[in-house]
Amino acid sequence: MSKRLQVTLKDEMSEKLDELAKHLGVSKSAVIALALQDFDKKHKNR
Numbered sequence: 001m002s003k004r005l006q007v008t009l010k011d012e013m014s015e016k017l018d019e020l021a022k023h024l025g026v027s028k029s030a031v032i033a034l035a036l037q038d039f040d041k042k043h044k045n046r
Helices: 011-024 028-044
Strands: none
16 A cells, blocks of 8 residues: 655755656655665664
């Protein structure tokens, strides 16, 4: 199941998100999901 979210990013971060998505060949949603998974893994052990 998926949930739709709306986020507000500064122009600089939005541009970085666009660049990463294009570079990886995935959607912006996928980039955000991957980043959140990585963040979660790094902070679970704390």
